Amino acid sequence: DAGITQSPRHKVTETGTPVTLRCHQTENHRYMYWYRQDPGHGLRLIHYSYGVKDTDKGEVSDGYSVSRSKTEDFLLTLESATSSQTSVYFCAISFLAGAGNDEQFFGPGTRLTVL
């Protein structure tokens, strides 16, 4: 299994509080992604990174920010959590993006509940 960990694995928080989720990889892969998964919507890309300090928005980036100061860590921050951000969050990594059949490896996920 690819070396990807996410922390915390579970979190319950209150509306309006800031939340930071961490993704850590030991594979030295260049590309990292944050997704959320909700019933009826499947996996939706929030933000992604193509290198240290290089990030870009995905399809559902409103209300989220990211940072990548080291190759191995990709942080997702909810500046002021809302109930609509209750979801399962997955981090993913890939070595080569768009180069042939390069696969993504996913972390175990973080279950976030915003009350």
Next chain:
Amino acid sequence: RKEVEQDPGPFNVPEGATVAFNCTYSNSASQSFFWYRQDCRKEPKLLMSVYSSGNEDGRFTAQLNRASQYISLLIRDSKLSDSATYLCVVRGGGSYIPTFGRGTSLIVHP
């Protein structure tokens, strides 16, 4: 129209059955295609890539039809352990970011 579409199912089949899923994509310039498997409350994992010539891995066969813009997954001799959600993933056509379908649920019963 969503870029990648799948029938959500569930497909409910007995052990030993053959079952097939299709996935359609809208971007004709797409270049890479994958099937991922996701077990309940777990992360997605790559099942197989889909090559232009089609490919087979044991009981699983994947096909690509570029003319009609769909990929398929065939599972022969279904096992109880095949019960999962199968995600179709498409990439390319001007972006290296993959697009996921919403998944097809498979339930294999005794």
